[in-house]
Amino acid sequence: MTRGEQMQADILSVLMAQDGVMSAYDIMDALKGSYPKIAPPTVYRALSALTKAGQVHRLESRNGYMACQHDHAEETAVLSICDDCGAVEETASNKILDDLAYVAKKSGFVPSRHVIEMIGTCGDCASAERDASS
Amino acid sequence: MTRGEQMQADILSVLMAQDGVMSAYDIMDALKGSYPKIAPPTVYRALSALTKAGQVHRLESRNGYMACQHDHAEETAVLSICDDCGAVEETASNKILDDLAYVAKKSGFVPSRHVIEMIGTCGDCASAERDASS
DNA sequence: TTGCGAAACGTTATGCTATAACATACAGAC
DNA sequence: GTCTGTATGTTATAGCATAACGTTTCGCAA
Structure with a gap:
């Protein structure tokens, strides 16, 4: 598993644990434990890959993100x-x-x-x- | 015409002149001529009224606004x-x-x-x- | 016409969302 | 080990939106 895939997997598990909408900054805070130095660009890059892959949905009306339920x-x-x-x-x-x-x-x-x-x-x-x- | 209606009419005419998507700050800049002291809250208040009335659409995927074409x-x-x-x-x-x-x-x-x-x-x-x- | 009150705007400040630009570190091929 | 591409870290900033409170405007009633 590449670094990128690891980051995406971690974000996905954060989203799945939450069962609801999270903002990118919520996600970043949740990852502070594993990645003390994480910054917005990293989160947005991973979210971009995940949404393109269909594993995460962006809620446009909320500026939020959620794991795909299907x-x-x-x-x-x-x-x-x-x-x-x-x-x-x-x-x-x-x-x-x-x-x-x-x-x-x-x-x-x-x-x-x-x-x-x-x-x-x-x-x-x-x-x-x-x-x-x- | 109340002050509120005037502001909304001015915003609507700005949007209709543009024929495309504008951000709230684009609109604010366009109104600087008539309202030198205009600030974001005023624009957002008027946009909120206009969208509620169906005269303006908010493009959620763009954080932008446009005049209703119908x-x-x-x-x-x-x-x-x-x-x-x-x-x-x-x-x-x-x-x-x-x-x-x-x-x-x-x-x-x-x-x-x-x-x-x-x-x-x-x-x-x-x-x-x-x-x-x- | 004067004063009242509601509605809307102005002002200040701030918070949230997102990305640009560049440096650094990691992983795999050779 | 070194090269190379990819991803992350860092710094800074741009863009979107609203909270909180003061001030102005304007219709309306006395």
């Missing part, structure tokens, strides 16, 4: 982000991808990457709110 | 962003919204906002590249 690697994920508890659910939808491909084709657009995020309240928090108000 | 106001837009020339095309797709609603419903997620962005190469740039390489 093994899809290739497909684009739909990310449902809860404003209340911060939980993120990842869903694969070929249907949406087909729709986007259709939209792109109509105007000759050649997509290289998709961002599909829903911001709102997750099922758990939504039912908790219903209980509280009843 | 009159939809309510519907969510699909934004196709060209990496080469920066142009953004806005498309309305109820089909994609239906698909997202279905995804949300399956897990009880209650969405309040959608982010749908395609990053890639626009039709014009794609054909220019083809011409250049032939």
Whole structure:
């Protein structure tokens, strides 16, 4: 395992342990134990490789990162982000991808990457709110 | 017209004159003529009101802003962003919204906002590249 | 017309996110 | 061992966004 792969593996395990969204600086802090001298560029370089490989998703609406919950690697994920508890659910939808491909084709657009995020309240928090108000 | 409405109208006209993505600081610079003392919070406050009203879209993957090209106001837009020339095309797709609603419903997620962005190469740039390489 | 109060802007400061540019260290091939 | 490419470390800075509080503006009512 090269140094680069080691760093990426460490970041991935930090993200998987967290089960939620982390900022790049959160990740850096978590790695301070193993890498006392770590600095932002190192984290961003590794995150860039991991997102390109599909092992990590970047949440554009949050400037955050999370481990991929599936093994899809290739497909684009739909990310449902809860404003209340911060939980993120990842869903694969070929249907949406087909729709986007259709939209792109109509105007000759050649997509290289998709961002599909829903911001709102997750099922758990939504039912908790219903209980509280009843 | 209240002060707030005036500021929002001025920002909107700056964005419409630009025909592309602008950062909040780009907008602020453009307003320095009319508002010599303008500072970031003012711009962000107005942008927040405009995005809530659907007159301005925030491009999450770019941390940028653009004037809404349609009159939809309510519907969510699909934004196709060209990496080469920066142009953004806005498309309305109820089909994609239906698909997202279905995804949300399956897990009880209650969405309040959608982010749908395609990053890639626009039709014009794609054909220019083809011409250049032939 | 004067004074009140809400809304919006200004000011200051700061925090978070991200990258540029260059130096250093590591790992594998030879 | 030395060469070479790759990744990390270091330093600095650019870019994005908001907190907290003071000040101005303006409609409205007395």
